[in-house]
Structures are given as C-alpha cells and as structure tokens.
Amino acid sequence: xxxxxxxxxSGNNKESFLNTxxxxxxxxxxxxxxxxxxxxxxxxxxGSLTQDDLIDILKEQCxxxxxxxxxxxxxxxxxxxxxxxxxxxxxxxMISGDPRFAAYGLMFPGSFVxxxxxxxxxxxxxxxxxDTAVIFADYALAESGTIVVESRPDQxxxxxxxxxxxxxxxxxxxxxxxxxxxxxxxxxxxxxxxxLGSSINLISGxxxxxxxxxxxxxxxxxxxxxxxxxx
Amino acid sequence: xxxxxxxxxxxxRTTDGLGDSFMRNAVGSAQDSLKTRRLxxxxxxxxxxxxxxxxxxxxxxxxxNLDYYLEQLAGNIEKKGGHIYxxxxxxxxxxxxxxxxxxxxxxxxVKSKSMVTEEIDLNHVLIEAGCELIETDLxxxxxxxxxxxxxxxxxxxxxxxxxxxxxxxxxxxxGYTDDESPxxxxxxxxxxxxxxFLEAEVGITGCNFAVANLGAIxxxxxxxxxxxxxxxPKTHIAVMGMERIVPTLAEMEVLDNLLCRSAVGQKLTSxxxxxxxxxxxxxxxxxxxxxVVVDNGRSDIxxxxxxxxxxxxxxxxxxxxCPVYRHIGGHAYGSIxxxxxxxxxxxxxxxxxxxxxxxxxxxxxxACTDVCPVRIPLHEQLIRxxxxxxxxxxxxxxxRFQMKAVGRLLSSPALFGKTLxxxxxxxxxxxxxxxxxxxxxxIRGWIxxxxxSQPVKQxxxxxxxxxxxxxxxxx
Numbered sequence: 001x002x003x004x005x006x007x008x009x010s011g012n013n014k015e016s017f018l019n020t021x022x023x024x025x026x027x028x029x030x031x032x033x034x035x036x037x038x039x040x041x042x043x044x045x046x047g048s049l050t051q052d053d054l055i056d057i058l059k060e061q062c063x064x065x066x067x068x069x070x071x072x073x074x075x076x077x078x079x080x081x082x083x084x085x086x087x088x089x090x091x092x093x094m095i096s097g098d099p100r101f102a103a104y105g106l107m108f109p110g111s112f113v114x115x116x117x118x119x120x121x122x123x124x125x126x127x128x129x130x131d132t133a134v135i136f137a138d139y140a141l142a143e144s145g146t147i148v149v150e151s152r153p154d155q156x157x158x159x160x161x162x163x164x165x166x167x168x169x170x171x172x173x174x175x176x177x178x179x180x181x182x183x184x185x186x187x188x189x190x191x192x193x194x195x196l197g198s199s200i201n202l203i204s205g206x207x208x209x210x211x212x213x214x215x216x217x218x219x220x221x222x223x224x225x226x227x228x229x230x231x
Numbered sequence: 232x233x234x235x236x237x238x239x240x241x242x243x244r245t246t247d248g249l250g251d252s253f254m255r256n257a258v259g260s261a262q263d264s265l266k267t268r269r270l271x272x273x274x275x276x277x278x279x280x281x282x283x284x285x286x287x288x289x290x291x292x293x294x295x296n297l298d299y300y301l302e303q304l305a306g307n308i309e310k311k312g313g314h315i316y317x318x319x320x321x322x323x324x325x326x327x328x329x330x331x332x333x334x335x336x337x338x339x340x341v342k343s344k345s346m347v348t349e350e351i352d353l354n355h356v357l358i359e360a361g362c363e364l365i366e367t368d369l370x371x372x373x374x375x376x377x378x379x380x381x382x383x384x385x386x387x388x389x390x391x392x393x394x395x396x397x398x399x400x401x402x403x404x405x406g407y408t409d410d411e412s413p414x415x416x417x418x419x420x421x422x423x424x425x426x427x428f429l430e431a432e433v434g435i436t437g438c439n440f441a442v443a444n445l446g447a448i449x450x451x452x453x454x455x456x457x458x459x460x461x462x463x464p465k466t467h468i469a470v471m472g473m474e475r476i477v478p479t480l481a482e483m484e485v486l487d488n489l490l491c492r493s494a495v496g497q498k499l500t501s502x503x504x505x506x507x508x509x510x511x512x513x514x515x516x517x518x519x520x521x522x523v524v525v526d527n528g529r530s531d532i533x534x535x536x537x538x539x540x541x542x543x544x545x546x547x548x549x550x551x552x553c554p555v556y557r558h559i560g561g562h563a564y565g566s567i568x569x570x571x572x573x574x575x576x577x578x579x580x581x582x583x584x585x586x587x588x589x590x591x592x593x594x595x596x597x598a599c600t601d602v603c604p605v606r607i608p609l610h611e612q613l614i615r616x617x618x619x620x621x622x623x624x625x626x627x628x629x630x631r632f633q634m635k636a637v638g639r640l641l642s643s644p645a646l647f648g649k650t651l652x653x654x655x656x657x658x659x660x661x662x663x664x665x666x667x668x669x670x671x672x673x674i675r676g677w678i679x680x681x682x683x684s685q686p687v688k689q690x691x692x693x694x695x696x697x698x699x700x701x702x703x704x705x706x
Contacts, residue, residue, distance in 0.1 A: 013316070013317045013318075013319070013323075014302075014305060014315075014317045016319075017301075017317035017473075017524070017526065018298040018302055019298075020319070020526070020530050021297050021298040021473075021530055021533060024530045024531070024533040024534045024535075025295065025297070025298070025533060026534055029298055029299075030296055030298060030299040031299065031302075032299075033296045033299045033300075033478075035292070035478050036288065036292055038288055038289055038292075038481075038485065039481060041281055041284060041285045041288070042278075042281060042282060042285055042485070043277055043278050043281060045277040045278075061498070065497075065501070114514070115514075116512055118514070119514065120514055120515055123514045123515060124429070124463060128425075128429065141499075143498060144498040145498075146499055146503075151510075151513060151516065152512070153512035153513065153514060156462070156513070156514045156515040156516070157458065157461070157462035157506075157515050157516050158458075158459065158462040158463055158515050160458070161455050161458050161459050161462065162459075179487070179488065179499060180484055182484075183481050183483065183484035184480075184481060187479050187480040187481050190444055190445050190479065190480065191444075191479075195510065196445065197510060198311075198506065198507055198508065198509045198510040198513055199458075199461075199462070199504060199505070199507075200505040200506075201458070201502065201503075201504050202502070202503040202504070203501065203502060204497075204498075204499050204500065204501050204502075207453065207454050207455035207501055207502070208453050208454070208501055209369045209370075209417060209453060209454045210387070210453075211368070211369040211370035211373070211387060211388070211389055211417075212369070212373075212389070212392075212394055212397055212413035212416055212417065213257070213393060213413060214260070214261050214264060214265075214387065214390075215394075215413040217413050217414050217417040219417075219418070219421070220369060220417055220420075220421060220453075220454040220455060221421055221424060221425070221454045221455040221456040221459055222454065222455025222458070222459075222501070222502070
C-alpha cells in the first residue's frame, strides 16, 4: 500500500496504477500470461466454400451495405474504372501509390497520386479536393462485404475518407471467408515481428448514419458511395 | 458533462420521461428495429451462443490479467513513439489532456463519440481552457448544437429528438434553411464539419478496444468521423476505460463481431480501424499520439461481486430490450450510462448516494442478461445492488417498516390465511367500484399508474373454490 501513498507525487503513475489492479485482484503483479485458445470454441462455418461461393456471398452482402459490385477483368479494368468515374460525374481522381496500378497498366490522366514526397498538407489537400479515390484491397471479406487496406507512405489514412466516391479494386484470389482469416493473417505478422501499417482499415461500404430518427442516411463524413471492382 | 446528467429526484425524472409521448414512441420504435436487426445479424453468425461464450471468456481472461495486458500495451505504444498515461481519477485524466493541448497552444479540437470522455467531463474542462471543441458524430453534434443536451442512448445519443427538432436547432444555431429530411440535415452537417476536420489541431477519440500485443487502438464506427479525427490533426489523443483491452487482433475480431451485431445489427460496421502512433514515412495520421487509460472507480469493481460488469463492451443491446428503458427513456436514469448496464455501473462509479434508485428501475425480467453478448448476469447484479442498498438502510423508514410487516405476513401461513380472509372487508374503505384508490406508500406507487383490484370476498377466492372442488371430486 506504500505505492498508493506515493501515487500523486511519484510521477511513475503506471506502476502504481498497475499495482492497484493486481492488489484488487488479490495477487502479485503478473509478468507472464498464457492466452487460452478461444478460436477453437468457434465453429468454422465457411470451411468448405470454394472461391466462387465466396464471390457470390460477397456480392449478396454488398447489396445490404449499399455497395455496387462490378465484375471486370485485368484486360478491361481501365475501361471499367473510367466508366465508373464518368458515371459518378467525372471530376478529379486520386489514387494510391500501389504498384498494382502500374502492373495492370492503369493510367488516369490529370489524377493525383498519394505520395510520400508530396508531404502531409499536399496529400490531404489533394484527397479533399478529389471526387473519386481508387485503391487496391489487400483482402476482401466475403461475409461482411469488407475490404482491408493498410496505411503506407504511398497510401495515407485519409485517402479512404476524404474523396466523395470510393472505388476499391479486389483481385478475386484475395477474397477470404470472413474477418477471422484477415485478423489471423495480420496477427501472424505481429507475432513474427513484421511491422504493420500504423492504420489498418476494414471498410464495409460507404459511410452512413442512423442518428436522426434511426433513418439510414448513406454518405456522412466519409465517402457518399462505394464501389468494388472484382478482377 | 460528467457521469451524472440530472440532479433532480429520480421520481421527477421518470415522471418527465413517462409524460414525453414523443420520446416514448421514438424509443419504442428504435428498440423494435434494433432488436430485429440484432437478431438477424446474430443468427447469421451461426452458433451465436458459442460466440457469446467466446466473448465472455475473452473478457474474463483479460480482466483476470489486466495488469499484464496494460503493461504490454504501454510497452508497445512507447516502442512506436506514442505516449501512454495512466489516470487514476477523472480529474487526472482530463487535466493531462488539457495540459497536452495547452502546451501545444492548440485551440481547435475535433472529437469523435466517446462515452468515457463524457465520464471524465472532458468537454467542459477543455472549453473552460479556451478551446473550440466540436463533437463530430452526427448525433453528438446535434446534441452539442442544442446547448449540450445530454445523450439518451449509448449508441444513438440523439434518439430522443425528432427531425423537426433537429431542423430547428440547425436553423437557429447554424443558419440552416433547407427542409427536415434526415439526408439533407446530414449532408449539411457533413459540409460544416468537413471544414472543422481540416482545421483541427488535435483529434480526440475513444477506444473500443486497445490491442495489447500490437500497441494500437481499435475504433468501430459508421460515419467516418472517427477516422478523420485520427487521420488529419497532428495530434491524436485516445481515451479508454482501463478494462477495454484485448490481447491480440484475433480476440479483437471476435469482440468486434459481437459488438457490431449487438449494437446495430450489422455484420461489421462501415469502418473498423486499428490505429496507433504513426509509422516511418507516414504522410498523414498523428505526429504525436497519446493514449489515456482511465481508472476512475473501475479498479474498485475489479475483483468485487460486480466484477462481471467490467466485461461490458458498450453495445447497448440491453437498452434495446429493456421494458423499463422503453417507458422512462434514457434521460430518466440521470447518468451518461442508461438502461440495465447503466443501472449496474452508474452506482458503482458514482456511488449509492446519488444513484440508489437505479437498481430498482428494472422489472428483473432478465431480457438484458439474455441478450448480453458477453454474458453479464445483469439482472442478478441489479438484485445484488438492491440487497446492498437495503442492508445499508438506504431505503426510507416507512418502506422498511412496510416491508418488515409484509415479510412477517408472508412467512407465517396462519397469519397469511387469516389476512386473506379479512382482506376484502379491510380494503373496503380504500376501494371504489372494486378498485383500490388509496393506501400506504407501497400501494400508492402502484396505483399511481396502474389499476389494482380490491381483494375478492373470502367465499369467491381461489382457495375457497379449490377446496370446494376437491370436496366435490372426493379427493
């Protein structure tokens, strides 16, 4: 209890804070804990599904989250994206610096690219003035219609939130059943010490709110619309 | 605002709630729609009961080892260049945040919805320090514009307002000239707030779960304001109740699924983000990251008979099934945490002196316990509170006398039988047209809003009928 007395003056508030917790739990501080296997409690209801099944599940779910899904192919991806941008009124485009844009030979004349060299203010300003953002998904989760993206020097956090329309390109082999698989893959990286981006975003459709009379409004602070393009 | 939102008597607050027919309709239909949506999202997960058990075990494991996980979290946050501050009281928490902001000479602050910042009275402290603070969650922004009207639901804070009231607030305070459609109101708020995000120097968010082995926080949102709050300002301050932590991303995933489905009936909400201090080469996100871990009475619950209340993940599902919340509404609880979970944790955090009535604001129907995604035995905890309150002699002397009399009556079969026999003639003076119209305190509470039939005559009673029937059938 001497620790408690020193609390306000010691400056080392972490130790006293954690000591209080241990004493309330009626034991000494713990420095080692074995994590119980919780996952084995949960049934794997998606185990036997094929990639085609997953695509169907993803498409169906997207209907419920107000997200348009377009099937395309690498050969016609440029056209698909151009058409989509046109359909939402044209205007300016901002893309991430993802190497897959070059790999698929995609070009958007007059567009901005999120890039480290441009610095914070520039990147944010460009994203704010962009009508459409185009990005590539790291994973897609079929069950919830979610894409997973990670912040990197060439793909800032606010790129997913500032532009009015949001287009995510999903390579079909990146579709997994549900959030379980994505969380497990990310957690493996944590355990092996591989650094993760400072922001991991699971995005399921456009922004929305039901704060007024519980009526759903699509498009609040983030994008007003979201489209997934499957290739 | 702090924990307590209304200092008036509990009976005054409930009378207000019961008399507000607009609010009661709004709460009723919100409950119905959220209940249905929750059920379908829960069913879609497959074995929901199994998931609840997993959620319960994760929460219990984390609470049992809370010091270990908080220490691991602190180490990982600091390794990434972030700051972590442990605040034993609400004053420590809000003054730390104020000091960080004052040192930066920052004035413009955006906030995304966070119950714990309400609990530590942060808005008040920062406004007093001369900051321009904006709540960016649509519901909270509406409440702020309406002179900081208190929230009435954990997940839908402006549930008690209709679109016309909101239109009026926006027109008066912001010069809004369009009609009352929710879409137009939301677009208007988007436009006003977009500018605030871009100008803000500091962003303040809550934290659904901190991830210990990663050194990051997890935010679960729909509007996108939480992410903008954390992405654009150069300083991000996140505030968490000390128990809101998970070991790894794997446990976070289980709890996020339970949370989204229980709170709003979505499989996952639009935005689930795991974020922390910026990494090398980041071009947005905070240059400075602070995480404030708040005790403020929680450690007194830890290891006590109310330990399980700390499992709460603030989904609000118990509010959405509660018959009492349905009728008295969120404001009647006089706490930022209303409903069944509010009736359990408010007296724990704020003491029986101010909140001794809340555990009695329950029918003990246990719908809350049934629906809780992490299996908190809410109604049992309410009973435990009642027992403590009675033990501490906090009920009125008249009530104690009456309960003692009723107790003696019910524990003696002979006395009980005799009383039943005289119940009809004895109640004649209190009754009119077969209904009891006056009586002692215990009865007045009931007849104030409900009918109470006068006890039947001895010869018409069920017992008399049964005895007679037994006699006839020769048993």
